[in-house]
Amino acid sequence: MKMLLKRLSPFAPDHSGAVSVLFELGGLIVICDAGGCTGNICGFDEPRWFTSKCALFSAALRDMDAILGRDEHLVRKTAAALEDTGSEFSALISTPVPAVIATDFKALKRMTERRTGKPVLAISAAGTGLYDSGAETAYLELMQVFAIETLPVEQGRAGVLGVTPLDFSRIDAGTVVAESFRKNGWKDVYCYGMGAGLETIRTASAAEKNFVVSPSGLAAAEYLKKTFGTPYEVCCPYLPETLEKELGSLTGKKVLVIHQQFAGNEIRKLVGKNVIVSSFFRMEKEWMEPGDIQFSGEEAFLEHFANEKYDAVIGDPKFKHLVAHAAERFIPFCHFAVSGQLEEGQTI
Numbered sequence: 001m002k003m004l005l006k007r008l009s010p011f012a013p014d015h016s017g018a019v020s021v022l023f024e025l026g027g028l029i030v031i032c033d034a035g036g037c038t039g040n041i042c043g044f045d046e047p048r049w050f051t052s053k054c055a056l057f058s059a060a061l062r063d064m065d066a067i068l069g070r071d072e073h074l075v076r077k078t079a080a081a082l083e084d085t086g087s088e089f090s091a092l093i094s095t096p097v098p099a100v101i102a103t104d105f106k107a108l109k110r111m112t113e114r115r116t117g118k119p120v121l122a123i124s125a126a127g128t129g130l131y132d133s134g135a136e137t138a139y140l141e142l143m144q145v146f147a148i149e150t151l152p153v154e155q156g157r158a159g160v161l162g163v164t165p166l167d168f169s170r171i172d173a174g175t176v177v178a179e180s181f182r183k184n185g186w187k188d189v190y191c192y193g194m195g196a197g198l199e200t201i202r203t204a205s206a207a208e209k210n211f212v213v214s215p216s217g218l219a220a221a222e223y224l225k226k227t228f229g230t231p232y233e234v235c236c237p238y239l240p241e242t243l244e245k246e247l248g249s250l251t252g253k254k255v256l257v258i259h260q261q262f263a264g265n266e267i268r269k270l271v272g273k274n275v276i277v278s279s280f281f282r283m284e285k286e287w288m289e290p291g292d293i294q295f296s297g298e299e300a301f302l303e304h305f306a307n308e309k310y311d312a313v314i315g316d317p318k319f320k321h322l323v324a325h326a327a328e329r330f331i332p333f334c335h336f337a338v339s340g341q342l343e344e345g346q347t348i
Contacts, residue, residue, distance in 0.1 A: 001206050002310055005298050006112075008318060011280060012166050012337040013339045014125040016045035017216065018093050020164040021138035021193045025052050025201075027121070028087040030078055032059045033095040033104070037127065043302055044340050045131070047171050050348045055085045071108055088146075088198060089119040091138075096127035106144050119145050131337045132260070133280045135216035139192070143220045147204040150228055156187030159200075159207040159230075161217025165190040165347030168238065169334040169343040177213060180237035192220075204230075211235055214260045215282040231254030236266040240343050243314070246331050247271050250312055256327075259335050261287060267314065281337070317341060 005011075013030065019041050022029055031038040038058035041091070042049045049056075059074055078090055080134045092108055109122035121141045125134045138163055163177050170176060174195025179210075181189045190196035204224060210232040212221045219234040223259070247270050255275045257264035264277030265287060278293035280301070295301045307325040313319070313327040318339040334343050 005113060007302075008298055009339065012045045012131035013127050014129035015093050015095050015123075015127060016041050016129060016136075017131030017134030017164070017166060017337075018091075018123045018134075018138040019046060019056065019134075020124055020131070020166050020167040021135050021142070021216075021221055022091050022121070023048055023056075024052075024194060025142075025198050026088055027055070027198075027343050028078070028082050028085055028090040029054065029056045030059055030074075030081070030090060031057070031095060032061065032074070032092060032098045034058070034061045034097065037095040045166070045337075047165050047336065047348050051171060054085055056079070057081055061263060071103075071111060074108065075111045075115050078112055082116050082118060087118075089121065090116070091121040091123060091132075093123045094125045094127075099124070099126040099128075121145060132216040133213070135162075135164060135166070135214075136219050138224060139217055139220035142193070142201055143204060143223050146198065146201045147224065147227075149202065149205060151203055154188065154206045155208055158186040158189045159204055159209045159210040159224075160191040161212050161220050161232075162214030162262070163194045164214075164216075165342075166337040167214045167216070167263070167335075169336040169341065170346050171342070171348070173238075174344075176219055177238045181211065185239065195248060206323075209233065210241060211237075212262070213237070214262050215284055218284065234262055234265075237263040239263065239270075240333070241265060242344055243267075243331065243333050244270075250275075254309075254310035255312045255314065256308075256310045257333070258313065258319055259333055263333075263338075 012245045035058045062125055082090055105122040105124055111118045112120045123137050156183055161174050174191035178189040178191050183189045190200040205228040210221050210230055212218055212232055212234045225228045250271045257267050257277050261279055261283050268275040276291045280295050283294040305323050310327045312329040314331045314333045316335040317332045318336040334341050
């Protein structure tokens, strides 16, 4: 019951994170559910759904499909949809139903590839994980399936992993993050899955360096380093302009940031060591400082603020009413995976 939320809205789940990574790549995305998970993804967790197109389907599993494990039926429907859409690949994304009945997604992948002759991504998601775990699986699967050719390194080329609207609360996150790297001297910058298409993933080995801007990109960056020797760096070069304007007044203050870890670390670089980084999502030990916090759930979050006081708390506006008593200032920093709210000035 640790993740029971009584005063906060539900966070984006793992299957939503996987869809966010794959949304712009031109594949056929099949959510293996009865329809509810797909509705939540399109209605709440994917802001680009309202402004652009994506071949996103529900498998429309019925009771007997789940009970009897009618895998051939799903493969047949996927093959028909691939033919109709002309997509280059398909992605089968799990949800709570196939997770509960232990659907063999590796077998589904092999069956579908034999039937269609096209690559298939098999992404396990239980629906009980959070968006960053699903995004991590999707990034890694993408690289393992498509980034298989060793190419000459192109000087000035940078790959970026971990850019999604769920992390950056912008539907143009790929553009603004890439521009931040270009200002730092990188000539060709590719945010995989957001602004950069499937061909850039196929040629990922040509990157001089990869940058990981949220924890969900780490596994794929490690894979590229191990497979092709591509070095990577953890950073987060983009913060909202409205937030950056506030940071100058926080030097020397006791500050808590509640967001994805690498964005919080970037704020600490700008403000100073007095900043504590916290998150409900993944916190990688290698990039944690003493005092950093990974909240196990809402109860732990509330208990923390019952005992601690801060000069300022930086986080999604949904947290404001829960921390107002423990902070002199609250500075908004949208996290779409928490609230479904885009950065100020962004509209759907």
